[in-house]
Amino acid sequence: MNLTISGHHLEVTPAIREYVQNKLERITRHFDHVIDTHVFLAIDNLTEKEKRQKAEINLSVSGKKLHVASAAQDLYAAIDTLMDRLDRQVLKHKSMLQDHNHVAHKRMPDNGEAAAAA
Structure with a gap:
């Protein structure tokens, strides 16, 4: 995984x-x-003091790009919110990849056939 962290009006400290x-x-x-x-x-540098710190992430996964943004008064809180949202998107993407194994409609039993068999 290639990771790039950049800052705007901010020095990215270790x-x-x-x-x-x-x-x-x-x-x-x-x-x-x-x-x-x-x-x-x-x-x-906004007059609104509540949401000054912003964090955004672009995540490239196989076949898709995920983008998440968050803002908070504290940079660490913005990063926490960002990672929570990103985690939900990644889990949703993973479940969409795994849910492609559904039963075809022509292979599903008909209601009449199921009642006759019982």
Whole structure:
């Protein structure tokens, strides 16, 4: 997995980099076919003080690109929210990949045949 962490109006410290990598381990534990990951961290200079810290991630998996964004007052809280949302999307993508093994309609028993057999 290629990991790129970049910051806008923010210096990406080793502590932030390690925090993001530890949170991404949960994603790779659930789905190990991750190809590329781009994490974008930013601080907006807005008058609204509540949501100044933003975190975004673009995750490339086999056949699809997942994008998640979150904003919070604290950068670590924004990263936590981001990883929770990303985890839900990855699990949904994984279940969609696994649910393709359904029974064809012509192979399913008809209600009349099932009643006659009983």
